[in-house]
Amino acid sequence: MSRWRPLPDTLDADAQRLAEELRALKERTGLSLDGLARKTPYSKSAWHRYLNGEKLPPRSAVEALGQVAGADQEQLLAVYDAAYRARTAPVTTPPVAPAAPLPEERTGRTAEPAGWARKFLRSAGVLRTVGALVALTALVATMGAAAAIVEMPARAARTDGDASPACHGHRCQGRYPWRPGCNRDARAESTIVDATYTVRLRFSPSCGTVWSEVQPRSGGAQKVSIWVGRDARLTSHTHGREGLAVSPMLATSDLRQAVACAKVADRVACTGAIELTSPARSRDGDDFPGTKFLERVMR
Template identity: 35%
Template sequence: MGSAWKNLPEELSEPARQLAEELRTIKDAAGLSLSELASRTHYSRASWERWLNGKRVVTEQALDALIAAVDCDGSALRALWERAVTAPGEPAEPSAQDAPAAEPVSGPASDTPVGASAGEPEEALVTGQTPEPAPVAWWRRPATLLAGAALLAALLVLVGLRAVRHDGQQRAAVVPPPTAATTSPVATASPAATTPAARPIPATPTCQAIGCDHKDPKYTGCGKDARTLHTDVIGKVVIYLRYSQTCQAAWAAITEGEPNDFATIIDSTGDSEQALIHYGYDNYSNMLNASDPTIGFHLCGHQPAGDLCTSEVFDLAAVVASTPIPIGPASPPPGTGAGAATTPATDPTTAPAPAPAAATDAPTPS
């Protein structure tokens, strides 16, 4: 057989290369196929193929889903990710035309990866394995020797990461017990005590169209003029199609839900992004380029009450121009509790304004 993994792109920055190699090591150590990895994290096989082959740096939400799904050193992995996303030479975002078709996480349709023939192994998307005409002695196979060296290096990295985690656990064991100040209701309710330092939100949007593809609408400033173009209800969960006219980008949002409920935005080329509730009751996804009026968008939502997909909406800019849809957040959802994993419910990206009847026939939140 050929090498176990495709070679990473030469132009990849060193931090991004280290992150991709660590993701490969974690996948191999967990013994997961590409389909099993997609099923556990709720992200498509096509997305994991791009991240594992260094075509794009893995998103923060997908990284969190991986840490929750497999046994790995989350803090060390996040440190690698921070260096990768801030390093120059990060892999460029692909255009909408190059985006792979969306794939369901499970079901008969997902048995054969996009771009693979019916008889080709699923992992060929990632590994690029090719048959050889005849067996050759292992000591005459340079690729085998290189693969063995790479596997040994990967095992050493994995052992090092586990040692760091074990050392961190030992240090945590000797931390003095919490004081009354840290256990009081006021202290635990403080956002500063439960969340990391807030990332700055730009005063004006920092991207547009293809430049916004697969980026966070809040931290690019695109949430400032966000509008809700479509809503629908699954049980008690409300899913939203959100759009920024300034950024020419769209994304999904979900509220009134529970952990593991999610909404996915999918365009007519098959590209997708997911809003997964990690904790609390709401969240939003990264963006997709919505500058092409011929590309449609629809939402699919999931929760224990069932699954639902909406009809496609085309030319989002024309929908905004023809419908007086208000800008800004809707009323906060009923009840109390923590917000989504990435932003509070009153932020424009996660608490979208419900669309009027002219924009959609779906129910709107109370």
């Protein structure tokens, strides 16, 4: 049984419940922090921060620990979502009451006589001047609004074209490529074509991430996985949904260790550092034993 340090007093109730739940799951696995790092895409230091309430873990880390511990993912993610909402809820600031006007005796000025002001405003010259200023102000405002409407599409187009990804490296890990914009500069680093589907290893230079993409000829994939090295893996269980399917992203700077795999109709194909199809076959000199690696993917 691990001897946990007390959680920070600054944690709200939802974040404290999440940290306690993650600690219980870690104990259930019987793994040390090193062992947990080897079983998931997250480092020992990252798990130290997550389990001690120093940082809210990403959703993919919670899913990974739940998978290793055999937890009820739906219940676990409900705890995570509550903690995430509490952490990211906007802070409402009470409206500031307008300052009360200073009493006349504090201003150092004497109010203009009401009768003089009425006589001044009745002057035809002043009224004409005020009317002209109002008309000119309305015209300028109308022209500015029209110019803004014309300029808006062009500005939006420039923004969309020049937009940089919303994350990089480990900040992207566990996310899908479209939302942060990692698909914009994605390229296929490796491709394998099977009789029933095509599997691609995709890489985004701007995000520094890889993911797996599968395009079945018909039907859908059962699972799509991305590997970096022997132990870093993220999987999307697509449950046979038709059409293109992708895995979450993994961060890497070494494409030689990346492997994209997909399972469709109980057949498996992998491409990248190794290329495997069932039955397993691999190139000589690969870091991964072909048959054993394929057995891990099939699980």
